[in-house]
Amino acid sequence: MLQMVCTGCDHTEPVDVRVYDCPWCGAPFRFVDGMPNADTSFPNSIDPHEQGVWRYRRLLPVEEQTDPVTLGEGGTPVVRLDRWGAEHGLPELRAKLEHLGPTGSFKDRGTTLLLTALRAAGVERVIEDSSGNAGAAVAAYAARAGIATRVFVPASAPASKLAQIAAYGAEIVPVEGTREEVTEAALAALDADTVYASHNLSPYFPESLKTFAYELYEFSADDLPDHIVFPVGNGSLLLGAARGFADLAELSAPARSPRLHAAQAENCAPIVYAHNHRVMEDAPEWSATLAGGVAVAQPPRMAEILEALHDSGGTATTVSEAEIREAAMSLARMEGLYVEPTTAVAFAAAARLRREGAIGEGQKVLVPVTGSGLKDPLING
Ligand SMILES: [Zn+2]
Structure with a gap:
């Protein structure tokens, strides 16, 4: 049965859109059995007449007859980034273009x-x-x-x-x-x-982001990335992807899930700090960053994010303001890809993970373009 469970203390509540945090400990909820209408397999659960997110409505926590509030979101293309990738030791680099969403972001x-x-x-x-x-x-x-x-x-x-x-x-x-x-x-x-x-x-938000993983599997099951590098503030896309790959395993779909990595700006990196130190005591004072979308000092879903990194075999890393700026500018110059600074964090981190060996030579890497450069232009850049 579809229920909400607290991510802090395992308290369960009936599904209610008005309840946004746990009455006992204040942590956010996630869904238990978030695919109440799933068929026996992943292919049988897809609605071939729909596009984007609602193609997977049977794997989402809504009644089957519910009328969706949709603007045609999801169904984003994946493109190769050969020139930028080659320059950064990532010859098998791809981007999933989430910034093509109706309001310009994932x-x-x-x-x-x-x-x-x-x-x-x-x-x-x-x-x-x-x-x-x-x-x-x-x-x-x-x-x-x-x-x-x-x-x-x-x-x-x-x-x-x-x-x-x-x-x-x-x-x-x-x-x-x-x-x-x-x-x-x-x-x-x-x-x-x-x-x-x-x-x-809200547990609905990350649950809908599961479709990011479903799309990768449906359209390139034979060519799944070895690594996905996410810019992480509140971590919703990383968590959604982790849940999507877990669902696919439950529906006996992928043999192997990608490693999921978290990228943050050095100036505000609580996830990386917690990943490396296990505790938040003595964490530094965070400061402003060009990457406003990941400037989240206290992510409410921190514990879930750390678990998703650990379970997938991924890691967490930071990049400097100079690396963010350089990645944003060079992606536009070399690939025609105009990304917001928050997205550039993940590209710079992918290059760093390759340099440091967490990403092996010739491995397939995917980075989501989470937001358009039109939303947050770098001036004088
Ligand atoms: Zn609780």
Whole structure:
């Protein structure tokens, strides 16, 4: 039976879109049996008449007859990056172009299921806290669902980042203070009629990202990557991929799952620190980074991320601000691929993992392009 289980203390709750954290320990939930409508095998569970995320609706935690809130997300192509790869010792490098989503980032792949579940539950008002890609995705899908949205943002967020959110008709609420204080202000605004549509805490968001792994398997089962390197802030895409590969194993699909690696900016690397030191005591003070999408000092799903790295045989590494900038610029120059700095973190990390030997010579490597360069341009770059 579809249930939610706490990632901190294993407390279980019936599925409810209004419950976003554990009443006992405050940790986020994940689903148990997140494929309630699956058929006997992976191929039999695919709807061949659908494209993108909803091609796999039988493997998602929604009723079969639920009408999806969709903008055609998912179904992203994979392309080879021969020139950039050769220069960085990665002759078998590929990119999966998640930035081709309707709002310009991978967040659409998770938001479609989240807003589908919210609309099916009769929700009419949501709040979210994000000045970046998640805010834009939630605002867009909420507009399509006819759900009123308030997005809490840091008062310091640049106007260019807020323009897209505002265009979808969301009400923007600027908050003075730290990123944590923005979240606190959002939570303080919750009332009986409003649901917290959190991409960090809702179990629907990472569950929908399972389709990233399903697509890789459906369209290139014989040519799966040996390694996938993710830029990690809250870690939702890495977690979604890990769950997707676990589902595929349960549906007797892949013989071998790729190693999943986490890439962070040196300036803000709590996952890498926890992976290397096992404890968070004496962690450094984190500072600002060009890669705003991975500047998350306290990821709520940290324990799940560390488990996914360990279980897949992956690792975690950091890159400098100079490496981020250089990767973003050289990908555009050499491959015509205009990525946001957050995505460049993972490309720079792939090159570093190859130099340090975690990625072997000639192995197949895949990096998701999580966000378009149009969203967060590097000035003077
Ligand atoms: Zn708990």
